[in-house]
Amino acid sequence: MKKIIKIFMLMGVLSLGFLGSKAIFFLSFPVGPPIKNSTFEVPPGASFTRVANELQNEGYISDALYFKIYAKLIGKATEIRMGEYALSSEMTPPQVLSIITSGISVQKTFTIPEGENIFEIADILANHEIGTREEFLKLFRDSHRVQKILGENFSSFEGYLFPETYNYTKYTTPEDVLEMMVNSFKRVWAEMGEGRSSLSRHQVVTLASVVEKETGAPEERPVIASVFHNRLNKRMRLQSDPTILYGLLVETGKMKKNIRKKDILKKNPYNTYTVKALPAGPIANPGREAIAAVLKPKTTDFLYFVSRNDGTHVFSKTYQEHNKAVRVYQLNRRARKGKSWRDLEKRKGDGSQRKDL
Numbered sequence: 277m278k279k280i281i282k283i284f285m286l287m288g289v290l291s292l293g294f295l296g297s298k299a300i301f302f303l304s305f306p307v308g309p310p311i312k313n314s315t316f317e318v319p320p321g322a323s324f325t326r327v328a329n330e331l332q333n334e335g336y337i338s339d340a341l342y343f344k345i346y347a348k349l350i351g352k353a354t355e356i357r358m359g360e361y362a363l364s365s366e367m368t369p370p371q372v373l374s375i376i377t378s379g380i381s382v383q384k385t386f387t388i389p390e391g392e393n394i395f396e397i398a399d400i401l402a403n404h405e406i407g408t409r410e411e412f413l414k415l416f417r418d419s420h421r422v423q424k425i426l427g428e429n430f431s432s433f434e435g436y437l438f439p440e441t442y443n444y445t446k447y448t449t450p451e452d453v454l455e456m457m458v459n460s461f462k463r464v465w466a467e468m469g470e471g472r473s474s475l476s477r478h479q480v481v482t483l484a485s486v487v488e489k490e491t492g493a494p495e496e497r498p499v500i501a502s503v504f505h506n507r508l509n510k511r512m513r514l515q516s517d518p519t520i521l522y523g524l525l526v527e528t529g530k531m532k533k534n535i536r537k538k539d540i541l542k543k544n545p546y547n548t549y550t551v552k553a554l555p556a557g558p559i560a561n562p563g564r565e566a567i568a569a570v571l572k573p574k575t576t577d578f579l580y581f582v583s584r585n586d587g588t589h590v591f592s593k594t595y596q597e598h599n600k601a602v603r604v605y606q607l608n609r610r611a612r613k614g615k616s617w618r619d620l621e622k623r624k625g626d627g628s629q630r631k632d633l
Contacts, residue, residue: 316363324353360446381445388439390563391488407450435481435558436461484562484570489518492587501573514548522559523547
C-alpha cells in the first residue's frame with residue numbers, strides 16, 4: 277500500500293513538474309517566428325475568456341487556458357480594455373497581456389490645414405472614417421454645444437477648429453474630435469491672444485480667417501492684416517472675395533469657384549462688399565500665424581492689394597496706385613485671354629480691391 281501511495285505521489289510531482297515547465301515555457305517564449313504582425317481588437321464588453329480564445333485562434337498565444345490562469349494569478353484578468361492594439365507573434369504572453377490591458381490603442385493621425393472651413397473639415401474627417409460628413413456638419417453647427425463649450429452665442433464652431441495634426445484611434449468619436457480641436461484653439465488663444473487686442477476674441481478670429489484665406493505667401497499675413505485694420509479704422513468695406521464665396525456656401529451648401537457681378541451685389545451677412553464691417557463670423561479656421569498677424573499687424577498705410585498671380589501681392593496706399601497695379605497684373609492678363617478692356621472696366625467698380633480684376 278505504501279508503495280502504491282509513493283507511486284501516485286511521484287506521478288503527482290512529475291505532473292506538477294511537467295505542467296510547471298510547460299507554464300514556464302508558455303510564459304517565456306512567443307508563439308513562434310514572426311508570421312503575424314498586425315492589429316488585434318478588444319471590442320466593448322468583451323470577456324477575458326473570449327479575448328484569450330481569439331488571441332489563440334489568431335496566433336498571438338499558444339494556449340488560452342494558461343493565458344487566463346496567468347492573468348488571474350497576477351490580477352490582470354479584469355483589466356482588459358477596449359481598443360485596437362498592435363500585436364506580434366514574436367511577443368511573449370506577458371507582453372501581449374501588458375498591451376491589451378494598457379488601453380493604449382493604435383494611433384492614427386489626421387491633419388487639418390490652415391484656412392479650411394467646417395465643410396472641408398467635415399470631408400477630411402469623413403475620409404478618415406471617424407464619422408460621416410453629415411454627422412460632423414450637424415455637430416459643428418450645434419449652437420447649444422457652441423454655447424456650452426465656447427460660452428458664446430454663435431451658430432457654429434467655424435473659426436474655432438484649430439488647424440494642426442491630431443492623433444485618434446478606432447474608437448475616437450466625432451465628439452472627441454470636436455473637443456480636441458476646440459481645446460487646441462483655447463490653448464493657443466491663452467498663449468497668444470488673451471487680452472492682447474482691443475478687438476474681441478470673435479472679432480480677432482473672424483478677421484484672422486479672412487487674412488488666412490487672402491494669403492498666398494505666408495510672410496504677407498501681417499501686411500494683409502494691416503490693410504484690413506486700416507480699412508476698418510477708416511470705416512471702409514473690407515471687400516474681400518473669400519467672404520462672398522463663404523456667404524454663398526452657407527446659403528447653398530456648395531462652394532463656387534468664380535464670382536460674378538450678381539454675387540458681389542448680393543447682400544448676406546458675410547459679403548464684405550455689402551457689409552460695412554467684419555463679416556458675421558469667421559469664414560474659415562485660421563492658424564497660429566494668421567491670428568498672430570491680426571493681433572500684431574505690420575504698421576503700414578496700405579489700403580489695397582492685388583495679386584501678382586504668383587501667390588504674392590502688390591500693396592497700394594491710394595486707389596490710383598491700386599488701379600495701376602490692377603491694370604498691370606490683372607486687366608492685361610485678362611485682355612490677353614480675349615476679354616475687352618471695356619467689359620473689364622465695367623466690372624471694376626469704385627473702391628474694389630478684387631484680385632481677379
